[in-house]
Amino acid sequence: MTEETVETAAPEEEGYGLDNRRVSAILLAVAAGDTVRLGELLEPLHPADIADLLEQVDSGRRREILLLGKSFFDGEVLSELDESLREEVITFLPPEVLAEAVRELESDDVVDLLEDLEAPQQEAILDALEDTDRVAVEQALTYPDYSAGRLMQREVVRAPEHWTVGETIDHLRAHKKTLPDQFYHVIVVDPGIRPVGYVTLGKLLSSKRSVKLTRLFEDSFRTIPVTQPESEVAYAFNQYHLISAPVVDDGGRLVGVITIDDAMNVLDEEHEEDILRLAGVGEGSLNDRVVETTRQRFPWLFVNLLTAIVASLVIAQFEEAIAQVVALAVLMPIIASMGGNAGTQSLTVAVRALATKDLTGSNVWRVVRREVAVGLVNGAVFAVVMGLVGLVWFGSATLGWVIAAAMIINLGVAALAGILIPVTLDRFGIDPALASGTFVTTVTDVVGFFAFLGLASAVLL
Amino acid sequence: MTEETVETAAPEEEGYGLDNRRVSAILLAVAAGDTVRLGELLEPLHPADIADLLEQVDSGRRREILLLGKSFFDGEVLSELDESLREEVITFLPPEVLAEAVRELESDDVVDLLEDLEAPQQEAILDALEDTDRVAVEQALTYPDYSAGRLMQREVVRAPEHWTVGETIDHLRAHKKTLPDQFYHVIVVDPGIRPVGYVTLGKLLSSKRSVKLTRLFEDSFRTIPVTQPESEVAYAFNQYHLISAPVVDDGGRLVGVITIDDAMNVLDEEHEEDILRLAGVGEGSLNDRVVETTRQRFPWLFVNLLTAIVASLVIAQFEEAIAQVVALAVLMPIIASMGGNAGTQSLTVAVRALATKDLTGSNVWRVVRREVAVGLVNGAVFAVVMGLVGLVWFGSATLGWVIAAAMIINLGVAALAGILIPVTLDRFGIDPALASGTFVTTVTDVVGFFAFLGLASAVLL
Structure with a gap:
């Protein structure tokens, strides 16, 4: 595996957005107060890379970058940011920038953001949300910490059992605006809104309009109880190669959906925790004081x-x-x-x-x-x-x-x-x-x- | 996080297929030579759980389970199985069972299977494949170990730049039979088969038939060089929340696609390796002698x-x-x-x-x-x-x-x-x-x- 470690040592050649040269250039632009140059340097970066940048510099520089480059700061950067820095960054930000940043996020990301904040900052963010989103987020916060209910997004794409492929596609086209950003299955529910199966989008696209959804069900279908610990959820995704899974309440009713990227995140955090705990290091990050x-x-x-x-x-x-x-x-x-x-x-x-x-x-x-x-x-x-x-x-x-x-x-x-x-x-x-x-x-x-x-x-x- | 650990201690209540009671029952059925009962017990299990079962018992029992329950043994079980056991299991299996098992797998899973086997067993598996599959697998094996080329599947869904949503859907319906099991994007290519963007299936389903594919491109689009180390691939999936990404050769031509489940697997293996290396434990598993x-x-x-x-x-x-x-x-x-x-x-x-x-x-x-x-x-x-x-x-x-x-x-x-x-x-x-x-x-x-x-x-x- 020598290739790998060599590559890790020289990530700039592998298309990783944030190499040392770019960090230096950004710091120079900030020191010179050059907003235009800073914009050029930040523009091609993914929100995750901007978050990494903010994590790598010290607190003073962080403030300068945020003030000069605030137009590049959005909700995604905030949700990519290490938890230990979120509070600090939120206090730096002008309220209107924060409000706009938060409104772009899906409900599960807002929940993730709120979990680790102190009460006054939670309030600031909840106030920035529209009423329906606010209700959704507050409801998610009633589920136990580290449970499926906290992890799921509430935006789901569902269809009744009697629908055909054609009816489903027509429905999706008609409701284009309210569909989640990313979804991989249409969840089929009975009249009690209990999931009974799901259909991949690939099957929907490749089947005739007259085919019944129930004929296209996937074997991999399984539901997740809303109170299941997130570590069990991540385990199930990994063990059974799930891409998305419906989340159900005690009555078996559909309340949300968890997707693989959330599960991958949890898996990553669990591993991190294991490795740190084995070394007798508590939770924490390089950015803690x-x-x-x-x-x-x-x-x-x-x-x-x-x-x-x-x-x-x-x-x-x-x-x-x-x-x-x-x-x-x-x-x-x-x-x-x-x-x-x-x-x-x-x-x-x-x-x-x-x-x-x-x-x-x-x-x-x-x-x-x-x-x-x-x-x-x-x-x-x-x-x-x-x-x-x-x-x-x-x-x-x-x-x-x-x-x-x-x-x-x-x-x-x-x-x-x-x-x-x-x-x-x-x-x-x-x-x-x-x-x-x-x-x-x-x-x-x-x-x-x-x-x-x-x-x-x-x-x- | 006390709930979590408690749950891990009692996974049988969380719907994990393989609890201790089932393992005991299976061993009893095997000892009694009761094929019917064994079938009842194995039937509800996911291939990953059957693989876990084979990993948990000793070599003699493993052989007995395989002989009595061979109708439940398929390619998926084989590819879920710990690498250290694959050789042993392959030698146990009658050639016709092995051949059938392997033919069901996608090309990337066959490659994964072959990598760790000795030459005679590699031959046995290659012989079992159909000619086109065999060529595909042999070609994948020419890429470096642990590279994107080994990880990718060669079955891709692509469309030319000038197509509309309608044309794409018609094409998918017409080629239903040859579509990969799971896919999440249609990759749009130029006349030189170089990827220029991709469209999520969700967007395809919810857009009007007349819309051009090029208008539906996702921001997240990025290509992966075929020789990129798999650890870098996994890092990119995790950092940029990718679901699938096209793999390109030196000339930028599309040669395959990597999906998030493969990346999640690599991430999992990398973590395992890190944790074991930190403890000064070489690679290996509980099943090694x-x-x-x-x-x-x-x-x-x-x-x-x-x-x-x-x-x-x-x-x-x-x-x-x-x-x-x-x-x-x-x-x-x-x-x-x-x-x-x-x-x-x-x-x-x-x-x-x-x-x-x-x-x-x-x-x-x-x-x-x-x-x-x-x-x-x-x-x-x-x-x-x-x-x-x-x-x-x-x-x-x-x-x-x-x-x-x-x-x-x-x-x-x-x-x-x-x-x-x-x-x-x-x-x-x-x-x-x-x-x-x-x-x-x-x-x-x-x-x-x-x-x-x-x-x-x-x-x-």
Whole structure:
């Protein structure tokens, strides 16, 4: 995959709108107050690229760009913008620019925007909306956070069961103005507005006008409950290759539709969250202030400190042995470090497999056996290596045997803990990505130090 | 987000086809040789769920399920199956079942299938294809691995520039049989078959028959070079909210189309790769054999061993100090562990920001300053905590000052290394997810031990 990484290093050649040269040119134009030049530079950019630009510069520059280039700032830029910056940008903007920006958005994007804002700014945006949109948005906000109801757009294209292709096309032509920007299916509903199937636009276009919609139903049809968590929604889109899916309330009535781009977004955020949680980094972004970031990172460092102190207490039990054989102090971090790494490997595989539902009750014991076997085999190999290192470096065969035995024990335990801890957390409804790492390294530190120093005390003293 | 994790723990209530109860029932039916019951259980499952089932059971059961339930095994199941299992499953299958399974697939799925197979099995599948399909697949295989050319489907829906909506619809109706299963745009091409724009099916359906296609072009239109790496393709789909995009050769001629579901797949794989690489786990899956997995995990453990030995060499310089003040051996792992954790936090944020292009040449120094500030502030807080612990535990104010100073130094250095190492690797075209972790923890171990033991030797002895 070397090509890929090389390409990532030089994205400007791949048609990505916002390269470093353009950013520099934009900053120059802003510094010179040159609105015309700024316009030329911003014009070809996609709203997502303009949002990236605003994210990459500091707060002062951001304000200058917004003031000089406000005609390029629209609702799409706002909804592409990182959540941590939205409040700041909204306070910079003149109310009329904000109002116009928000009115262009679809209801689901407005909801997404409002979720993370403080009350006064929520009010400012709601006030800018037309009455019908305002009602729609306020209703969406009554659904739980991170549920399908928040994710869906309320603009749907539906047809009764008895319609033909021709009737449907005529209806679409007659209601052209009110159709959503993007839609991929016509949802067929019964008289109670309950979805019973859907038809792709491709089938509609290629079938004769006289064909009944019910004859064109797709196998992939499935409805999504409005209260379903967005992570489950994203999972279903990914697993079943959905493009769009109708959302239904408790009575099975159609209330909205979720499209694949929303699901892709959620998937992306879930992955981001997983990867950050595994590293003990709270939510947050590069744009948060130092104080906020410090506060986000602090809790996990603090937990780590406590567990490190626990490991130190284990070492403290063997102070006498260490005082006599200082080589133990030199070698013990190697055992702990190897255990920590091997445990993290097993743990990461387990966390991913849980997220993708590849690790379930029906195969957990097979996976545990496999991981422990891998741990013991690698442990045996590294036992030989470290046994020899111990022998050569410190000239003691006994020390070599001790370190070799401790290595096997710790890598076996690391594999066991690496699987069982995330699986157990998952059973109790705790996100394994969030908490497993600390538990696993605590286990490997404690077991590693105890096995090595304990064996050494027994054998060497 | 507690609801989410709870839901993940009990997916059977959320309509996921394959719950533990069904898996048990299927295994019972297989053990009893009850083909009818097995059929009832498999029938409602999506091909993706059947693939999951095959992934969750061991090799012997897999064979039994395939033999008894072969009528439920089709090309889609095969293409949903984890790559590590495809070869095994293909060897189990009778040739005629395999041939039928493969013939149902679209060309991009066949390509995806072939990529990871050994030559004899590739031949078996190519032989099963019809001649035109075989040529298409063989041609796709001439594009580089992981390029747009491998990802695209060759079945495209195109129209000349001068066509109207009516002409296009008539054409689609006339060629109903040869249309791809799923398509979202009609691609408009010039006489040299170069794409000049595209029209959504929604616009086609809702516009009058007399309207020219060129008047319905979408702003989102952009072409993808056939040799573009798939990671860049996925990035573009995600950044610009594309649903489908035409793929062009060097001469700008239309050669295929990529749709969002393919891009979503790539995004998913890229994330998986990032998360596994960060943990030092090579590619691989839960289904690989113990030997393979051991071999995949070994290299990073070995690198870790070397770096751990480097850290031990640092400790060895201070053997004398440790022999005199054994408390140093007890406390030193805390400094190293805190540095390692803080470094991993910065590193993970940096790796993610590089992947999403939020960290670029234009803001790298601002991010470095911010991370170092965060590191020093957290370092100062933990310095106070550990200073007091040192004082209370070992009754030595001097030891307290030493550990406090070492903590600030190591957390500052951890932040610096956590950003600069991945950024530097990225500049040199090396995937920062792959190698950063080892470098960063080496730095924090070495600096941590050296700062703590060095200061202690200077002050205490």
